[in-house]
Amino acid sequence: MQELEHVHPPGRWTRGRLLGAAVAGGAVAAGGAALAGRGGAGTSVAAPSRDTDAQILNLFLLLEYVQQDFYRNAAEAGSLGGELARFASTVGTQEREHVAFLSKRLGSRARARPRTDFDERMTAPDGFREAAVELEEAAIAAYVGQAANLTRGLIGNVAVLLSVEARQAAWIRSIAGVSPAPRAADPARKPDDVIADLRRKGFIA
Amino acid sequence: MTPLTIRDVDRDEALGEALSELYGTTRAGFLRTAALGSAAMLATLLRPADAAAQVSDVAILNFGLRFERLQATFYTQAEEMGTIGRMKDAKQEWARTLGAHERAHVKIIERVLGPKAGPRPFFDFGEANETPAAFTRTAVAMEDLTVALLTGITPQVHDRGLISAFAGLLTVEARHAAWARHLVGAVPAPRAFDEARSIDSVRGAVDRTNFIVGKPKTGARRAPRYAG
Numbered sequence: 001m002q003e004l005e006h007v008h009p010p011g012r013w014t015r016g017r018l019l020g021a022a023v024a025g026g027a028v029a030a031g032g033a034a035l036a037g038r039g040g041a042g043t044s045v046a047a048p049s050r051d052t053d054a055q056i057l058n059l060f061l062l063l064e065y066v067q068q069d070f071y072r073n074a075a076e077a078g079s080l081g082g083e084l085a086r087f088a089s090t091v092g093t094q095e096r097e098h099v100a101f102l103s104k105r106l107g108s109r110a111r112a113r114p115r116t117d118f119d120e121r122m123t124a125p126d127g128f129r130e131a132a133v134e135l136e137e138a139a140i141a142a143y144v145g146q147a148a149n150l151t152r153g154l155i156g157n158v159a160v161l162l163s164v165e166a167r168q169a170a171w172i173r174s175i176a177g178v179s180p181a182p183r184a185a186d187p188a189r190k191p192d193d194v195i196a197d198l199r200r201k202g203f204i205a
Numbered sequence: 206m207t208p209l210t211i212r213d214v215d216r217d218e219a220l221g222e223a224l225s226e227l228y229g230t231t232r233a234g235f236l237r238t239a240a241l242g243s244a245a246m247l248a249t250l251l252r253p254a255d256a257a258a259q260v261s262d263v264a265i266l267n268f269g270l271r272f273e274r275l276q277a278t279f280y281t282q283a284e285e286m287g288t289i290g291r292m293k294d295a296k297q298e299w300a301r302t303l304g305a306h307e308r309a310h311v312k313i314i315e316r317v318l319g320p321k322a323g324p325r326p327f328f329d330f331g332e333a334n335e336t337p338a339a340f341t342r343t344a345v346a347m348e349d350l351t352v353a354l355l356t357g358i359t360p361q362v363h364d365r366g367l368i369s370a371f372a373g374l375l376t377v378e379a380r381h382a383a384w385a386r387h388l389v390g391a392v393p394a395p396r397a398f399d400e401a402r403s404i405d406s407v408r409g410a411v412d413r414t415n416f417i418v419g420k421p422k423t424g425a426r427r428a429p430r431y432a433g
Contacts, residue, residue, distance in 0.1 A: 090392065090394065091394065093397070094394065094396075094397040097397035097398070098397060101398075140376050143372070143376075144369070144372045144373045144376060145369075147359075147368065147369070147372045148365045148366070148368035148369035148372060149365075152360065155359060155360040155368060156356070156357075156359070156360035156401060159355075159356040159359045159360060159372070159375065159401065160356045160398045160399045160400070160401050161397075161398055162356075162372065162375065162376060162379075163352050163355075163356050163375055163376065163378075163379040163399045164379070164394055164396065164397060164398060164399055165376070166375075166376035166377070166379035166380050166383070167379045167380070167382065167383035167393050167394035167399075168383075168393075168394050169380065169383075170379070170380035170381075170382075170383035170384050170387070170393060171383050171387060171393035171394055174383070174384060174387040174388075174393070179298075179302065180380050180381075180383065180384040180387070181302060181303075181306065181377055181380035181381055181384060183377065184305070184306040184309035184310065184313075184377060185309075185310075185313075185370070185373040185374055185377055186372075186373040186374075186376040186377055187373065188369070188372075188373065
């Protein structure tokens with residue numbers, strides 16, 4: 001019967017069943033709550049298509065542009081030293097590669113570079129650390145929320161980019177002295193909420 | 206003896222539903238009563254062409270479960286043997302957090318799989334979790350391997366809800382890996398894109414460690430002390 005496993009149905013686990021399973025055990029409260037969050041506010045359920053891909057990739061591109069500008073701005077200000085400077089330079093380069101990848105995939109549908117605006121305090125070590133943690137967490141939550149809505153061919157490309165965002169978040173959190181992995185599963189956030197948050201905090205003009 | 210059909214073995218109609226989804230009800234109805242004399246041939250027949258190379262979600266989840274169990278056991282044993290207690294404070298927090306997360310991941314996947322969850326394997330980590338140095342070295346490698354595995358299998362999953370859940374787990378494994386690397390002085394995010402690995406490749410890496418064993422170990426090293 002081993003062979004029959006290969007024809008096991010797509011859609012075998014409904015979202016409800018998955019979430020029910022995840023929240024059923026008290027012992028898995030942390031992971032379960034995070035997984036449960038996925039079914040609600042953080043994820044949208046658009047059917048995968050080329051149009052949906054373009055919308056989602058443009059959201060990711062916006063986030064990568066903001067991060068790239070943020071790190072470049074901090075590096076140019078020159079007030080970071082030691083590990084913070086190494087972090088900003090390494091991660092800034094990686095965000096530039098993410099921008100290049102997403103722009104290339106989007107081709108003519110790629111959005112314009114956003115007008116970013118960073119408070120001076122964000123280039124000093126304390127402000128930089130805090131802002132970097134917020135930006136990285138925002139990116140992770142947006143990616144986690146939308147990755148599953150992409151067409152299949154893109155999911156693998158985005159997975160290996162998303163894991164790097166998570167590494168960057170853990171790195172800056174280590175430097176900042178806050179737990180690098182505060183939950184057993186990362187929650188998703190709605191794109192509109194993430195963007196509104198970035199505006200309110202003054203990252204996007 | 207009457208030949209076995211899909212209908213006979215598909216008690217919860219799961220396969221039937223899938224067949225209808227793939228081929229419509231008419232052909233699915235026909236296939237449902239087809240004899241399972243050659244299961245391999247039938248499986249090939251049933252698979253849509255573009256999914257021919259795909260592994261089932263049950264198989265993916267079970268491999269994920271096996272791997273999460275391996276990790277959870279590695280951390281739990283290190284705690285029980287006092288290895289974690291002998292580490293510096295910052296490393297203790299790291300090791301305990303990772304252990305708690307991996308145990309939560311095991312419980313989540315077990316509940317999702319329900320009765321389809323594979324049996325618990327037996328593990329023997331040898332000296333890999335007996336000393337703080339060996340433990341740390343192994344944990345760093347294991348967490349990076351987990352990132353490679355999850356980025357590799359997530360796009361293989363059929364179910365969109367599961368893909369979403371895997372995305373939220375793979376970011377946590379990547380945080381673990383980066384945290385581990387930071388503690389040992391390695392660059393936490395060494396590349397702009399991680400390298401994904403297939404289940405087969407990760408299975409090979411796990412096999413080479415000999416951490417998964419056929420029988421529970423019976424050596425005297427960790428046997429309970431005779432108290433009578």
